[in-house]
Every structure is written in structure tokens, then in C-alpha cells.
Amino acid sequence: MLTSAAQVNYMLNCMGCHLPDGSGAAGKVPSVADSLVTLSSSAPGRRFLVQVPGASQSPLTDLELAQVLNWMVRNLSARAVPADFMDFTAAEVASYRRPPLVKVRETRASLLESATEQIAR
Amino acid sequence: MPDMRSSIDARVERLARDMAQRVSRRSFIRSIGALMFGAASVPLLPVARGESPAPASPGTGADPGDPQSCEYWRHCAIDGFLCACCGGSAHSCPPGTEPSAITWVGTCNNPADGHDYIISYNDCCGKSECGRCLCNRNEGDKPLYMPFKSNDYNWCAGSKVGISYHCSTARIVGIAK
Amino acid sequence: MSTSEHAAARRGDVIQPRGRAGACAALALAASVCGATARAPLPPDPAGVVEPLPPASPHWVWVNDVAFFAFPDGRAFLVDGDSGKMLGMLSTGYSFTGVVAPKARGLIYSPESYFSRGTRGTRTDVVTIYDATRLVPVAEIEIPPKRASVMPMPGAQALTDDDRFLLIYNYTPAQSLTVVDTRSRKFVGEIEIAGCALVYPTGPRTFFSICGDGALLVTTLTDEGKVARSARTAAFIDVLNDPLTEKGVRRGDTWLFASFEGVLHPLRSTPTGVETDPIWPLFTPQELAQHWRTGGLQHLAVHGGSSRLFAIVHQGGPETHKDLGEQIWVYDLASHRRVQTIATRNKVGSIQVSQDAQPLLFACSLENNRLDIYDATSGKYLRSVDPLGLTPTVLVAP
Numbered sequence: 001m002l003t004s005a006a007q008v009n010y011m012l013n014c015m016g017c018h019l020p021d022g023s024g025a026a027g028k029v030p031s032v033a034d035s036l037v038t039l040s041s042s043a044p045g046r047r048f049l050v051q052v053p054g055a056s057q058s059p060l061t062d063l064e065l066a067q068v069l070n071w072m073v074r075n076l077s078a079r080a081v082p083a084d085f086m087d088f089t090a091a092e093v094a095s096y097r098r099p100p101l102v103k104v105r106e107t108r109a110s111l112l113e114s115a116t117e118q119i120a121r
Numbered sequence: 122m123p124d125m126r127s128s129i130d131a132r133v134e135r136l137a138r139d140m141a142q143r144v145s146r147r148s149f150i151r152s153i154g155a156l157m158f159g160a161a162s163v164p165l166l167p168v169a170r171g172e173s174p175a176p177a178s179p180g181t182g183a184d185p186g187d188p189q190s191c192e193y194w195r196h197c198a199i200d201g202f203l204c205a206c207c208g209g210s211a212h213s214c215p216p217g218t219e220p221s222a223i224t225w226v227g228t229c230n231n232p233a234d235g236h237d238y239i240i241s242y243n244d245c246c247g248k249s250e251c252g253r254c255l256c257n258r259n260e261g262d263k264p265l266y267m268p269f270k271s272n273d274y275n276w277c278a279g280s281k282v283g284i285s286y287h288c289s290t291a292r293i294v295g296i297a298k
Numbered sequence: 299m300s301t302s303e304h305a306a307a308r309r310g311d312v313i314q315p316r317g318r319a320g321a322c323a324a325l326a327l328a329a330s331v332c333g334a335t336a337r338a339p340l341p342p343d344p345a346g347v348v349e350p351l352p353p354a355s356p357h358w359v360w361v362n363d364v365a366f367f368a369f370p371d372g373r374a375f376l377v378d379g380d381s382g383k384m385l386g387m388l389s390t391g392y393s394f395t396g397v398v399a400p401k402a403r404g405l406i407y408s409p410e411s412y413f414s415r416g417t418r419g420t421r422t423d424v425v426t427i428y429d430a431t432r433l434v435p436v437a438e439i440e441i442p443p444k445r446a447s448v449m450p451m452p453g454a455q456a457l458t459d460d461d462r463f464l465l466i467y468n469y470t471p472a473q474s475l476t477v478v479d480t481r482s483r484k485f486v487g488e489i490e491i492a493g494c495a496l497v498y499p500t501g502p503r504t505f506f507s508i509c510g511d512g513a514l515l516v517t518t519l520t521d522e523g524k525v526a527r528s529a530r531t532a533a534f535i536d537v538l539n540d541p542l543t544e545k546g547v548r549r550g551d552t553w554l555f556a557s558f559e560g561v562l563h564p565l566r567s568t569p570t571g572v573e574t575d576p577i578w579p580l581f582t583p584q585e586l587a588q589h590w591r592t593g594g595l596q597h598l599a600v601h602g603g604s605s606r607l608f609a610i611v612h613q614g615g616p617e618t619h620k621d622l623g624e625q626i627w628v629y630d631l632a633s634h635r636r637v638q639t640i641a642t643r644n645k646v647g648s649i650q651v652s653q654d655a656q657p658l659l660f661a662c663s664l665e666n667n668r669l670d671i672y673d674a675t676s677g678k679y680l681r682s683v684d685p686l687g688l689t690p691t692v693l694v695a696p
Contacts, residue, residue: 003295003296007295008239008295008296008297011226011239011241011294011295012226012227012228012239012297013269014269015226015241015294016223016224016225016226016241016269017223017268017269017279017471019222019223020294025222025223025279027470028223028278028279028470028471028472029223029279029471029472052492053492053493053494053509053510053511054269054493056493056511057267057493057509057510057511058269059537059538098511099511099513099530100492100493100509100510100511101492101493102490102491102492102493102494102515102528102530103490103492104472104490104492104493105472105490105492106490223471247417247418248417248418249368249369249370249416249417250366250367250368250369252367255366257620259617259618259619259620260617261617262617262620263537263541264495264508264541264542264543264544265446265448265451265495265496265544266494266495266496266507266508266509266510266544267510267537267541268469268471268473268495268510273448273449274446274447274448274469274471275393275447275448277447278446278447278469278470278471279470279471282418283413283418283421284392284393284411284421284447285369285392285413285417285418286369286393286447
């Protein structure tokens with residue numbers, strides 16, 4: 001009957017803006033459905049997912065945040081999760097987490113742009 | 122009793138009542154729980170569509186209290202006009218208003234079963250304020266610089282129709298513990 | 299007969315024959331009237347007269363009104379604390395949070411939001427510039443329609459200390475600041491402050507926002523209103539257990555914030571940023587045991603000249619930091635001790651103090667549409683402006 005701890009933490013700390021299916025609201029809250037797999041496949045992208053203030057400044061421990069991110073990748077992605085997806089760990093989250101990122105928009109845009117270029121190549 | 126206007130809600134309500142008559146209260150809660158949010162195999166419906174499976178029935182033993190009252194257990198951190206007084210219910214919007222999917226999410230303890238339920242305080246937007254049943258409680262509320270726990274924002278900001286705030290609901294979306 | 303003669307007759311007065319001599323003769327025994335001329339009828343009033351404001355006084359206050367039951371109809375009332383008179387008002391649109399008064403008098407800046415159909419349609423946000431002596435709009439600057447719709451707070455909008463740039467907190471829920479150049483009267487840009495909120499000026503072109511990890515983000519602007527420098531302090535706010543409220547007040551170079559549990563945090567601006575000075579409690583252990591805490595929407599005020607801090611207090615459990623109070627406790631900022639207790643006539647949630655040598659204390663709350671006025675030194679209740687507005691919120695001293 002109880003939802004998993006990771007899903008509960010997603011609901012309490014993320015769902016309010018990112019919505020139950022991660023779709024967000026265009027122009028206001030980015031959708032994570034398309035970007036989670038892309039961003040979690042590179043170190044700078046993974047750093048972004050941890051440093052974005054909603055994640056970084058959440059009251060979750062490093063382990064809890066890692067578990068939420070893993071739950072999100074596996075449950076909210078529109079794209080198939082690649083077989084070589086590496087789970088976030090508490091240690092990795094701790095290494096990326098501080099200071100929180102302020103320039104979120106341009107960092108996200110440039111990460112997704114360079115990811116697109118890589119795929120194009 | 123909440124005034125359920127949508128036909129979907131009415132059908133679901135009838136289903137819930139049927140089940141309640143046939144099963145004991147405890148197992149009724151368990152089966153409704155499984156429908157709503159139990160297994161990982163049941164995906165959560167997007168909030169924006171304004172639907173939800175098997176809503177609980179406020180005012181019953183399992184969900185005690187009056188949704189038109191500030192003291193109702195789900196209102197532990199609500200800030201605004203109670204939609205149940207405005208033509209909506211604890212979980213639904215009055216006619217002609219637009220549910221805001223984006224909001225903040227807290228937890229309130231249900232005295233009937235001792236669980237901390239996850240409550241999503243979705244606003245209903247697009248019209249001027251309802252003006253009835255104003256209620257402000259601040260359990261777990263944080264300042265504006267922690268938006269995911271702040272009830273001082275007009276959460277209609279995230280709605281499709283913009284910041285015109287009408288009333289607030291207190292939707293159960295899960296159980297924390 | 300004239301109307302006044304009818305009235306006189308009803309009172310039982312003797313109706314006098316017209317003419318001066320006759321009047322005096324008939325009223326010979328009525329000492330107060332004898333010798334007076336007969337009253338000429340009242341002349342008509344001139345049409346179309348609009349009162350000018352009287353000369354400004356340090357005892358004026360702006361009472362911002364979010365119109366909580368009628369958001370499209372926000373207002374700001376100008377009140378003279380000495381006479382208890384409403385001097386005039388501004389009509390300020392949807393979800394109004396407050397006017398900003400520059401140091402150089404003469405203008406009022408007001409960030410406002412409007413829908414083309416009242417509560418729906420196209421949303422337009424503007425900064426309206428009002429002539430402060432005539433209370434009329436004289437200019438309008440369109441800004442992104444993202445102005446934060448929040449419970450009114452002083453930190454929702456502010457001028458840089460040199461009055462040049464107006465900063466407005468946006469929440470969509472993406473967080474940013476709109477920058478308006480008041481000299482060119484143009485929108486010059488938006489500064490992203492993801493994870494941080496509100497704006498508190500600390501220097502000519504410097505201000506801080508409060509971040510969700512308990513740090514401050516300190517920003518300095520260039521002459522063009524762009525970011526010259528942005529730096530984050532260490533995280534020092536205990537966001538989980540005892541966060542600072544957003545409702546700080548400023549004395550000189552120091553912002554004073556009370557935490558939920560009544561711990562006073564002074565934040566002092568320096569040439570390079572913001573430093574935290576030693577914190578001190580507003581409540582003794584005994585008072586805490588009696589559940590005293592601060593509460594309200596604008597629960598602190600400060601009188602710079604006498605170095606005193608005013609705080610609205612009440613007895614209540616945890617998380618009653620927005621509850622109204624019926625007492626105002628006054629602290630000496632040097633000794634940190636309570637020096638005075640003011641019992642209020644009504645429950646209050648917002649206070650403000652004038653900064654002159656005979657200060658007035660203004661108090662109001664969302665639950666009562668009135669403004670109460672006290673002598674800030676003695677604590678004596680003086681007068682009220684009743685009724686005033688719909689749901690008064692933040693008090694701004696011009």
C-alpha cells in the first residue's frame with residue numbers, strides 16, 4: 001500500500017513543479033521526460049541533475065537524492081533507459097551537490113545542445 | 122458530503138460505496154489504497170487532467186471531519202479558500218475553474234488511521250476569489266525561499282490560465298508513512 | 299423661507315425679520331449673536347476641484363492592500379498619522395504586493411499586474427510611476443508578466459540604494475529578478491536567481507536574495523543594470539529546523555531578520571558582500587517555555603535614531619509564525635534587552651515606525667480593515683483610521 005521511499009520523496013520534493021509524470025509546464029518548469037536519459041549519460045549532465053537547486057537544496061540526504069534521481073530516470077523517462085545507465089550513488093551526489101547551480105537555464109540549454117551535437121556526430 | 126459534479130466522480134463514488142458495503146472497513150481502505158497509489162505498477166495520472174481514481178469520501182470514518190472546515194485534517198498547511206465551500210470538494214475544482222497542476226506538496230496526519238498522507242494543495246484558477254471558508258494553517262510551511270514547502274505563493278502561477286486564484290483543494294496523492 | 303429658517307423654526311427659535319437692525323433688536327438678549335450680520339446663503343462650490351496633497355510629513359505612511367477577497371482591485375492608501383486622515387490612494391491591480399518609494403521624494407514606483415478581462419485574458423505586468431504629489435500615473439514601464447504573486451512582503455520589490463534600478467522578484471515558478479532602469483524608464487533585463495528568492499538592497503548597486511540552502515546570493519549591477527558580480531555566501535540559515543522569516547527590516551547597513559523561533563539574525567553589508575553578525579534571542583528561556591514567539595506578515599519594525607526594534611509577539615505553538623499578536627515588544631538594539639511592552643488595541647500582523655524624532659507606530663492586520671496609530675515612544679494608542687481598505691498588508695514609510 002505504501003509507495004516506495006524514492007517515489008514518496010519525489011512526490012514531496014519534486015512532483016509539485018515537475019508533476020507526477022515529469023512533464024512540467026512549458027516555459028516554466030522543464031520537462032524531464034526527454035532530458036533525464038541524455039543528461040545522466042555524461043558527467044557534466046549528471047552534475048547538472050544534482051546541482052540544480054530543486055535537487056541540491058532539497059532536504060534529502062545524498063543517498064535519498066541519489067535514489068530519487070534513479071527512480072526518476074527509470075520511471076519518468078520517455079526514452080528507454082540505456083542498458084549501461086549507471087545508478088547515481090551517494091558519493092557521486094555528494095561530490096556534485098554544492099554549491100547549488102544558479103544559472104540553470106543556460107547550463108541546461110548548453111548541455112542539451114552539446115548532447116545533440118554529439119548524437120549528430 | 123462533497124458535491125461531486127462530474128459524472129466520472131459520481132460513477133467512482135457509487136463503486137466505492139458498493140465496495141464499502143461488501144467488504145469490511147479495513148479491507149476497503151486497503152483495496153482503495155491499491156487502486157490509488159499502492160503498487161509501482163499503477164502509474165500516477167497526470168494531475169493536469171483533473172482526474173483521479175477512487176477518491177476518498179470525506180466525512181466518512183476513514184476520512185473524518187468536514188472538508189468545509191479549517192480543522193479538517195487535510196488542511197494542516199492550507200492557505201486560501203476551501204474549494205469544498207465554493208462548488209468543488211476537497212479534491213476537485215468548482216465548475217468553470219482550471220485546476221493548477223503545479224503546486225506545493227505537504228503531509229498531514231489522518232487521525233482515523235494514523236498515517237501521514239501526502240497532500241497536494243492544488244489551486245483552482247481563472248476566476249476571482251471564492252471568498253468563502255478562508256483558512257491558513259502552516260504545519261511544515263517554509264518561507265518563500267523554499268518554494269516546494271511554501272504556501273505563501275499563489276500557485277495558480279503554474280496554471281494554464283494564470284494567477285487568477287479562486288480556491289484551494291487538498292488532494293491525497295500518496296502516503297508518506 | 300429658506301431651509302435654515304425652517305430648521306430654526308423647528309428648533310423653536312423665533313424667526314427674525316430680515317435685515318441687520320431687525321435681527322439685532324430681536325436677539326438683543328442672545329449675547330453671542332448680537333452684533334453679527336445676518337447669514338448670507340452659502341455660495342456654490344467650484345466644480346471639478348481636486349485636492350492637492352498637503353506638504354509631506356514624516357508621519358505619513360503607505361498602507362498597501364492586496365484586496366485578498368478581490369485580487370484584481372489592489373490598492374495603496376496614503377495616510378497622515380497625525381490627523382488620522384486618509385489623504386488619497388492608488389489603484390494598483392491584481393495581487394498587489396506594494397509600492398516602492400525612492401529617497402528623493404516626488405515619485406512612487408508600483409509593480410502591477412493586469413488581465414485584459416479582469417481575471418482572465420492577456421496578462422500585462424507594468425511598473426507604474428506615480429507622481430507622489432498628485433497621486434496620478436505619469437509613466438508606465440512594461441515588464442515580463444512574471445511578477446511573483448505572493449503574500450505581500452517588503453522583499454518582493456526594491457530599489458537599489460542609489461534609487462537607480464528597481465528590482466522585482468519573479469516566480470513562474472522559475473525564479474528571477476526583473477531589472478528596471480528608473481532613469482531611462484525601461485526594462486533592462488532579467489537576472490536568473492534559481493533556488494533563491496526576493497530582493498534586499500545593501501549598497502548603491504548591491505542586493506541579496508535568500509537561497510533555499512540557507513545562503514545569500516549577493517549581486518552587484520553595472521551601470522547598465524547587468525550583473526557585474528554575483529557571489530554566494532556560506533549557508534548559515536538553519537532551513538530545516540529554524541529558518542529565517544523573509545520579513546526583515548533594515549537599519550543602516552544591517553538587515554535584521556527573526557527566525558521562526560525568535561532568534562534575531564543581523565546581516566551586515568560590507569564592501570565585498572554580507573556578513574552575519576552575532577545572533578541573539580528575542581525571548582528568554584522562560585518566555586520560550588511560555589510559547590512566546592513572533593508572528594504576522596510584517597512583524598518587525600525598527601527605529602534607527604533610538605536604536606529600537608519592535609516585534610509583534612503572541613503565545614502559540616510551533617509554526618504559528620504567521621499568527622497575529624496583541625503585544626508589541628520593544629528591544630534595545632545595543633543591549634538586546636526588551637525595554638518596553640505595548641499592548642495593542644486589536645490583533646495586529648503588520649507594523650511600521652516613522653523615522654523622525656517623535657516617531658509614530660502604525661499597525662494593521664489582514665483581518666481588520668483599519669489602521670491603528672500609536673506613539674512609538676510611549677506606546678500610547680493615539681487614533682485609528684477606520685475603516686481603511688479591504689485587507690491591509692505591508693506598511694511602507696515614504
